[in-house]
Amino acid sequence: MAVTLAQAINQALHDAMTEDERVLVFGEDVGKLGGVFRVTDKLQETFSEARCFDTPLAESGIIGTAIGLAMYGYRPVPEMQFDGFTYPAFEQIVSHLAKMPNRSRGTVKLPVTIRIPYGGGIGAVEHHSESPEAYWAHTQGLKVFTPGTPDDAYSMMRAAIAMDDPVIFLEPKRRYWMKSETELPVQTEAPHRAVVRREGTDVSVFCYGPMVRTAMEAAEAAADEGWSLEVVDLRSLNPLDTPTIVASVQRTGRAVVVHEAAQTLGMGAEIAARIQERAFYSLEAPVLRATGYDTPYPPAKLEEFWLPDVDRILDLVERTLAY
């Protein structure tokens, strides 16, 4: 059956709420409206306003109360309406959500899963196309997951809700309507594992979220050029699955990292740093990064020039093969 990535998340929330009455879903417009992308559609209808509810317009309030609810014993799944609107909650996320379990020596568990639609390529106005994952991945104490397929969206959401750690769950909004033939429920690999989506021998392409499909398209196009790309879907940005990353580069000797976020201190920086440290002798060429430029996110009409695409990936593949 054809399931979109958004539907997969909707189903995951539904199933999680069914199996565990402690799961709550809340945020701006998630209840009655079912979410601006309909990802929480019908949850209020099914589970009542007590368990799926609209909050006042206040992100710090949403996350701070989620922390209190988690301390009480609930499993909150709050939503931040868009990536660019998470920042008012930065204090609560970084100073408390990420640190309270550590601060309390494990006594306080905060099984909060923050859902955040992220990434660009949807022709939106400002603040609706950000890729803030590096802020979260740099914050010790947060798990950061991001599915690139409908199956993973379902499975990783179920896993995130079930775990006792705080999770930042980044949903690639441009892929919300991406379809997949699948039967839900489905269980894919454990969320902290990277998965080789396509095996290859010439260059390892590391990607996640919205860029998984782009990287797969690049691999198809690369085959026409006689290049065999290995596409690795990272899935977990914190912790990174370093063994899988390193093993891939040890096989291919070359690596290109792809992400929408600006290059400087984006995920590619950490991945490149780890690869060169742990697969030093295997590297035929430097790790290159096909990323957003070091500028603020562009206006909608210039998005296509700014976002990494198949051409930019192939360009770097070619550069890396030239070494």
Place this chain on the structure above:
Amino acid sequence: MAVTLAQAINQALHDAMTEDERVLVFGEDVGKLGGVFRVTDKLQETFSEARCFDTPLAESGIIGTAIGLAMYGYRPVPEMQFDGFTYPAFEQIVSHLAKMPNRSRGTVKLPVTIRIPYGGGIGAVEHHSESPEAYWAHTQGLKVFTPGTPDDAYSMMRAAIAMDDPVIFLEPKRRYWMKSETELPVQTEAPHRAVVRREGTDVSVFCYGPMVRTAMEAAEAAADEGWSLEVVDLRSLNPLDTPTIVASVQRTGRAVVVHEAAQTLGMGAEIAARIQERAFYSLEAPVLRATGYDTPYPPAKLEEFWLPDVDRILDLVERTLAY
């Protein structure tokens, strides 16, 4: 004359306020008290409460009004009392301060310099010893400067205030009492340049802020082992002085990056990524990182085990030389 780093900043603020009546200094306890570290001591007395004033306890308010003051035509120098308390202002910093000049195609200039005492090693309680520089350096549109010496503290502060760009000015609080024989005013290198503090031939050690002194101490100790370390004080974290970094590694062939912040996605990640990209064929060993661990900042009594120190730097120097 002996001048501490804190006194150098105080003098820089004083001189900037004298030379340009548009410069304002404000924040929590900076006026009457002169700041919790006395860095703004006597400024209110000298320049009146109109120009150096205490604000309500509200970080987003401090930065948001700084933006408004800058739009009006002032040169605001707001203070965030401690690194760990900057996060309530994250939205204003990331969504507006960093982006408004770009959003307005340069029409709106925001000559705001945010002063933030940062870093650990002072036996403080939680949230007073953070190293959040990577959050700022990943945010396109912000300049991020951090002096490691009193002379640089003076000179870079003057430069930061004078420039039309928003600047995050990170003051290494454990070095506030570090003395230097100097005459103020002093002009050191342009703030976006990295400076070689000590020339060497075996390993390039990249550091900034509080770790500059630690790295210099490590270089002294290394000399006893027969190792010649080149110590590069980065000074600017955004933009990074890539040419100086690369030139150093091309000379030595080996690099160790030192910072207090956690390793994953700290400044070391970007530096390693750039070095391996641009000095690939010069690398005799991978770039290694002597950094804080991937945990939240430790309690005061365990700080010494967690912070990078001379031993940890030398340990990595030795490792890198083993390649």
Place this chain on the structure above:
Amino acid sequence: DGQAQAAPVRPLAKPPVRKLAKDLGVDLADIAPGSGPEGVITREDVHAAASGGQGAQATAAATQTPASAPAPTAGV
């Protein structure tokens, strides 16, 4: 992760050695494994190959464990 791979392991060498090999027209695959730890190819190996000698052991096995990088001490 020291899992043995079924596929042949790539020649191991630090970047300056790779450059040297290119400059001297030496194919690292021909001289792998090198005389360095865990089969890493050294400068000497390359120079030896370039001058026609055999500075390294001939490849004996089709597969071998890739050199594992020293465990990091900084960071978790």
Place this chain on the structure above:
Amino acid sequence: MADAAIDPRELLPPDEPVHLLDPDGTYHEDPEHPIDLDDAGLRELYRLMLVTRKVDREAINLQRQGQLGVYASCMGQEAAQVGSAYALGEEDWIFPSYRELGAALVRQCDAAGLLHLYRGTWLSDHDPYKHHFALMSIPIGTQALHATGFAMGARLDGNPIVTMTYYGDGGTSEGDPHEAMTFAGVMKSPVIFFVQNNQYAISVPLDKQTAAPTLAHKAVGYGLPGRRCDGNDVLATYAVTRKAVERARSGEGPTFIEALTYRMEAHTTSDDPSRYRTQTELDEAAKTDPIVRMRNFLQQRDLYDAELEQAVEDQAKEVASYVRAGIYDAPHGDPMELFEHVY
């Protein structure tokens, strides 16, 4: 703490919002809120509201035709915006959110320029300094701090200008406007907090947003007067804002104004309001249409005639055409410009 001479009760909003015009156009004089406009001024308010309505409709059409990515309509809120913006002087500044087309037109901003934000040609396309109209602010409520800081600057500079910031009922829940009002109260900054209570924040109705008796009741907690007005009554919004402007300009400090209105259109063109509100409610709200009301008033005053109607329609069409011409198939800019203005 507050000036002990001010009785806190005076900071509370009166029980009744200021209301000067009935829907049928009947004018009720209020000595506390005299109207200092001449006939030309009254007509001007009407004209500005109608032009706003038309340009707003044009923008919706352009979005439906794929010329704008999205658009946030201000239909129904024309009186709230036009009346209040009209009460400012030329040197005064507005710090809008993203819905203030009406206020922008009062300030003579280039509407096509504003709409380029919605087209995505650039992130914004106007010079704030030209008409003293700050860039549109999408993150809810954040502009209240910019308005406050700017006002702090003006006061420090001895410059008798006033700033006014617009945000919505949803915006009152965010921390930033709270902090802005705190700063403004302590520093007696010449800033006006103008909240358009259009009853919704996307799909969230007012009673899920706050339990405040009225939004204007928030003001007393900052030492500010909180005032309410019928936001669909352009004379009321004008008069209440004039008072606030005079108060701020004379150095007495900020005012918080709640304008009761209704968002006639969807939240944006991407929204489907049928999922959370009824047609009945919409029909009821239509009965309080601010433009009809003002027309009725002008007619009662014999200030309305076919000539005026024609002139206003023509002008509205002209602006709408201008906007259409500026937006339709407008090319994107030079991608290389992305790298400028970063530092």
Place this chain on the structure above:
Amino acid sequence: MADAAIDPRELLPPDEPVHLLDPDGTYHEDPEHPIDLDDAGLRELYRLMLVTRKVDREAINLQRQGQLGVYASCMGQEAAQVGSAYALGEEDWIFPSYRELGAALVRQCDAAGLLHLYRGTWLSDHDPYKHHFALMSIPIGTQALHATGFAMGARLDGNPIVTMTYYGDGGTSEGDPHEAMTFAGVMKSPVIFFVQNNQYAISVPLDKQTAAPTLAHKAVGYGLPGRRCDGNDVLATYAVTRKAVERARSGEGPTFIEALTYRMEAHTTSDDPSRYRTQTELDEAAKTDPIVRMRNFLQQRDLYDAELEQAVEDQAKEVASYVRAGIYDAPHGDPMELFEHVY
């Protein structure tokens, strides 16, 4: 929006803060605030305040001796904390800031454990679930949201407990408590916002913090009742909080309480208050000492005798010694523990 049946004026604080005990111990009965404590309870309040004072002094001494890195004294605020905390039930929860030693002792927390935070042995050293006393929160005001969320959880769970959060006059300026009160008001969460107005936020005096007529005037803007009490009068703080507890427990929602008090010591041991306040002011404040006041009251009631004094002094010494023993030269923990509890 608010329940139309509630007159907003009832949400405003009465002109006079609740005051039951004069400094000389004279008790003024207030039918609105009956004291439901027996003699043992009255003595207990006194005992708890004195123990707090002594342990607080011990902590200061320990800091001076280098055994604590820093310490934030609550001297002068004992009545505000003890009276309010005493009004809670055992199942109720407290969400403190970093200054609530008095509240912690009422809840029977291990004072040595709390002080380990200030020593830096770990980032905190108590189990919140043991005494329903959340971890100390250093980022100002952030705990108000945790208290609100916890209360939301309790209400959802049909659990009739109440939460109470403490923060200061400075804290009222932050966005988080604003958002907390908004959520709490809409959701009628059983949470009490207890603000100790000790007149300062480090060096910033109240009149630079806000222009609010009183801090309790903020509450009406959220649909909450705002109540004031003499924070140095333990019977007043107790009684006002009891009312708030009953209100919350019965499902009627939150209350905002402003306790007027004074920070007798420095902000923390790192602070030098002579730079921003006068000895005269301090001397005046000392005249309203909450412990002396309660002792006077007990004496007037013939509830105070040498035996009680001795018992209380002994107990205070015992706790102080216990704390000293637990802190003095306490070893640091295992550095390897730093890597646990990260995920």
